[in-house]
Amino acid sequence: TQTVSQSDAHVTVFEGDSVELRCNYSYGGSIYLSWYIQHHGRGLQFLLKYYSGNPVVQGVNGFEAEFSKSDSSFHLRKASVHWSDSAVYFCAVSPAYQGGRALIFGTGTTVSVSP
Amino acid sequence: NSKVIQTPRYLVKGQGQKAKMRCIxxxxxxxxxxxxxxKNNEFKxxxxxxxxxxxxxxxxxxxxxSAECPSNSPCSLEIQSSEAGDSALYLCASRPGQGATEVFFGKGTRLTVV
Structure with missing residues (x-):
């Protein structure tokens, strides 16, 4: 059974602070890992992905994520958050060799950025 | 920015009614x-x-x-007999091809079954 766990349901930070959102997964095969952001009332937007190579991947708007095979993790980070980063962040896994490669999502972390 | 178009944005149906939503x-x-x-942010x-x-x-x-994606027409998802538990945000997404990894989502259709 594939699972994606996001341990923090809600994170509150001040503008300019750094933030790390945790994602742990359980899957036996080769996978793609990705992060998506969902602003209120909008669809999901892609932030970044990892499949192989350098375990630190850069995404849009200053986000980066680090893959760790030993920890089965793919944590998302940003060095300095902006108020517009307030949103729900979803970690997702998709099997690399399955025909449709449907995404399996975590339940999200809501980030609230205070001025 | 995603160009996946979903209609309608909001849909309200009574229990037992059909609910149909479309996606380009x-x-x-x-x-x-x-x-x-x-509502708990659980995706199915x-x-x-x-x-x-x-x-x-x-x-x-x-x-x-039921769902279909006919050629030259929008894709659709239909619930034949809506139940209260079907109330949710239905998201359509598309991907450039089997070799691509990024998926582009529409804004969703929010179905409320009353």
Whole structure:
């Protein structure tokens, strides 16, 4: 059974602070890992992905994520958050060799950025 | 920015009524997904297509759900007899092809079953 766990349901930070959102997964095969952001009332937007190579991947708007095979993790980070980063962040896994490669999502972390 | 178009944005149906929502994937994207996102932010994959062919689907909840992606027409997801538990945000997404990894989502159709 594939699972994606996001341990923090809600994170509150001040503008300019750094933030790390945790994602742990359980899957036996080769996978793609990705992060998506969902602003209120909008669809999901892609932030970044990892499949192989350098375990630190850069995404849009200053986000980066680090893959760790030993920890089965793919944590998302940003060095300095902006108020517009307030949103729900979803970690997702998709099997690399399955025909449709449907995404399996975590339940999200809501980030609230205070001025 | 995603160009996946979903209509309607909001849909209100009574229990037992049909609910139909549509999705126009991004141009040139042959792979289309439907997901259900409930109020607890839990996602359920429903079905995906490559062109008009079904790639994967779940056992669609007592067969009340049906979906299609005809050529030259919007994709659609229909619930034959809506139940209160179907109230959710239904998200359509498309992907450029089997080799691509990024998936582009529409804004969703929020279904409320009263």
């Amino acid at each position: 994937p991004e141009k040139g994207h042959p792979v289309v997904f439907w997901y259900q996102q409930n 994959f429903l079905i995906n297509f490559q062109n008009q062919e079904v790639l994967q689907q779940i056992d669609m909840t007592e067969k009340r759900f």
